[in-house]
Amino acid sequence: MGEKPRKLLVLYASQTGNALDAAERIGREAERRGCSASIVSTDEFDSSSLPHEEAVVFVVSTTGQGDSPDSFKAFWRFLLQRNLGNCWLQRVRYAVFGLGDSGYQKYNFVAKKLDKRLSDLGATTIIEKGLGDDQHPSGYEGTLDPWMLSLWSTLYQINPKYFPKGPDVKISQDEVIDQPKYRILYHKREKLDPNLLAESDIIQRARGMSPGKLFKEKSKPDCFLKMTRNEVLTKAGSTKDVRHFEFQFVSSTIEYEVGDVVELLPSQNSSSIDAFIERCDLDPESFITVGPRETENNGVNEEMITELPIKLKTFIELTMDVTSASPRRYFFEVMSFYATAEHEKERLLYFASPEGRDDLYNYNQKERRSILEVLEDFPSVQIPFEWLVQLVPPLKARAFSISSSLLAHPAQVHLTVSIVSWITPYKRTRKGLCSSWLASLTPEQG
Numbered sequence: 196m197g198e199k200p201r202k203l204l205v206l207y208a209s210q211t212g213n214a215l216d217a218a219e220r221i222g223r224e225a226e227r228r229g230c231s232a233s234i235v236s237t238d239e240f241d242s243s244s245l246p247h248e249e250a251v252v253f254v255v256s257t258t259g260q261g262d263s264p265d266s267f268k269a270f271w272r273f274l275l276q277r278n279l280g281n282c283w284l285q286r287v288r289y290a291v292f293g294l295g296d297s298g299y300q301k302y303n304f305v306a307k308k309l310d311k312r313l314s315d316l317g318a319t320t321i322i323e324k325g326l327g328d329d330q331h332p333s334g335y336e337g338t339l340d341p342w343m344l345s346l347w348s349t350l351y352q353i354n355p356k357y358f359p360k361g362p363d364v365k366i367s368q369d370e371v372i373d374q375p376k377y378r379i380l381y382h383k384r385e386k387l388d389p390n391l392l393a394e395s396d397i398i399q400r401a402r403g404m405s406p407g408k409l410f411k412e413k414s415k416p417d418c419f420l421k422m423t424r425n426e427v428l429t430k431a432g433s434t435k436d437v438r439h440f441e442f443q444f445v446s447s448t449i450e451y452e453v454g455d456v457v458e459l460l461p462s463q464n465s466s467s468i469d470a471f472i473e474r475c476d477l478d479p480e481s482f483i484t485v486g487p488r489e490t491e492n493n494g495v496n497e498e499m500i501t502e503l504p505i506k507l508k509t510f511i512e513l514t515m516d517v518t519s520a521s522p523r524r525y526f527f528e529v530m531s532f533y534a535t536a537e538h539e540k541e542r543l544l545y546f547a548s549p550e551g552r553d554d555l556y557n558y559n560q561k562e563r564r565s566i567l568e569v570l571e572d573f574p575s576v577q578i579p580f581e582w583l584v585q586l587v588p589p590l591k592a593r594a595f596s597i598s599s600s601l602l603a604h605p606a607q608v609h610l611t612v613s614i615v616s617w618i619t620p621y622k623r624t625r626k627g628l629c630s631s632w633l634a635s636l637t638p639e640q641g
């Protein structure tokens with residue numbers, strides 16, 4: 196019997212999702228070349244088993260002022276233990292890809308210190324670390340694409356078993372598309388518990404089911420706030436719009452200290468949600484549960500069935516950012532598969548290819564095109580909802596510094612917020628989702 200094909204472990208640590216996206220891309224590209232890959236977050240990985248891995252690709256971002264993502268902290272503490280010794284990882288080969296921004300003083304600090312520590316622990320580097328930079332004309336992908344090609348060819352030289360057909364043989368996108376990772380179950384309405392749910396339960400239910408891993412633990416809101424004041428601080432005619440907002444706690448009061456931040460979950464424009472639902476030919480009134488696809492033994496995940504259903508429209512409103520965040524490159528790849536008009540398919544395939552990367556960056560990220568806008572630009576594409584649930588960026592809560600003190604204003608939170616708006620290179624006006632939503636609220640509305 197011949198040797199088994201080799202397996203690649205991709206370990207990632209991400210604060211806002213880019214490193215997760217890059218890790219998934221590395222995993223997909225490896226699998227398309229015939230190498231199986233598992234993609235695991237550093238906080239879900241048993242650190243003590245690292246010496247048993249043969250080849251590990253680390254994908255880590257840097258946040259704060261040179262800080263590591265939250266999901267990296269325990270893993271890093273483990274690696275720093277003195278007793279591990281300089282031979283602990285002697286059988287492990289590794290490669291590090293960092294995501295950062297060279298505008299920061301501690302550029303890609305986490306990737307650099309991880310690379311050094313792995314080497315000190317005896318691991319052997321497969322290729323020199325790659326440093327993705329937000330300042331690059333096509334973002335971190337500008338470095339990731341060539342770095343991956345070098346990774347595949349070096350791995351192949353180390354052991355051809357990684358890529359049985361060679362490092363450059365890819366299964367064509369036209370022949371096969373990956374399976375979506377999630378499945379949707381549609382429920383009969385009459386079977387549902389008619390009891391009305393509290394709003395916090397609905398939010399928890401929707402966000403708990405959503406694939407947006409980054410907010411899994413915090414799916415239930417800590418409290419609800421009611422706006423009591425919305426005052427413009429800037430002079431009439433000023434180019435800036437800065438507001439003073441006051442909120443009253445309507446559920447439990449949360450204790451906070453001076454310097455704390457509050458995270459607000461914004462509401463999306465209702466007519467845009469309706470337009471998205473119509474564009475994707477969805478039934479807003481249907482009740483759904485969302486869960487991982489069949490487990491490995493091909494059964495439906497039991498946990499998913501016990502989830503309580505939620506209205507499709509509510510699920511979209513609370514979890515899927517269809518109006519402000521830009522889709523990732525993989526979205527264009529999946530769209531190309533579902534495009535029925537030849538010219539659209541061609542353009543989408545170009546966008547998803549390494550040659551089209553810079554044009555995609557200009558069309559998509561620089562213009563901050565939303566999912567809805569992109570779908571409207573490619574009318575022949577009809578993507579199944581499972582894919583949309585997986586690929587539409589998760590709706591994130593936004594953090595604001597609190598400008599009040601509970602000592603002076605019990606049961607209140609005050610914020611001073613600049614209402615974000617900017618002009619894109621193609622002269623389109625874009626607005627910050629959360630700040631413009633806050634500005635649009637009127638205290639009398641409750």
Ligand SMILES: Cc1cc2nc3c(=O)[nH]c(=O)nc-3n(C[C@H](O)[C@H](O)[C@H](O)COP(=O)(O)O)c2cc1C
Pocket residue numbers: 208209210211212213214215256257258259260261262264294295296297299300301302303304329335
């Ligand atoms: C609040 C914030 C702080 C950041 N701090 C740094 C930093 O200190 N050094 C750096 O190289 N990049 C820094 N970056 C850039 C991020 O590393 C970069 O945007 C990366 O793509 C984020 O990846 P993630 O979404 O996986 O966390 C920062 C980004 C943000 C939003």
